[in-house]
Amino acid sequence: MDIRIRLSWPAGQLTATLGETPSATALAAALPLVATARTWGEEVYFDTGLTLALEDGAQQVVEPGTVAFWTEGSALALPYGPTPISRGTESRLASPCNVLGRLDGDPRALDTVRDGDPLRVERA
Known part of the structure; x- marks a missing residue:
């Protein structure tokens, strides 16, 4: 059964x-x-405060809208376009990350998140 979350x-x-x-x-x-x-x-x-192992199938280059877990930073990573290390328009994460799922709708909505904003994650 899939897990639904709201950010x-x-x-x-x-x-x-x-x-x-x-x-x-x-x-x-x-x-x-x-x-x-x-x-x-x-x-x-x-x-996230979680310490998780890198899983088989971890990826560094993902589609925009991928929900990924960055094991090195104990963080959820939500790419919606290029990062500073991307080549061209790809979404390249800092290092290989566990792929958890996908955002529903347009991932570019994340463009309204400002560095330092409080972000809440809960079950949807």
Whole structure:
């Protein structure tokens, strides 16, 4: 069964559908959580307080709108366009990340997240 989450910040909100991966299950068990949003190019990321192992199938280049877990930073990474290390228009994460699922709707809504915004994640 897929896991649905809602992400909200002062200027907007999005929902996401997560698959059944160890990281997605661990994240769902930790909800709700409130974190401080950070931006890196066209990516929003934030600390989850979780320590998770890198899974088989981890990826560094993903589609915009991918919900990923950055194991090196204990953070959820939400790319919606190029990052400072992207080649061209790709979404390249800082390092390989566990893929948890996808944002529902237009991931460019994340463009309204400002560095330092409070970000809430809860079950949808």
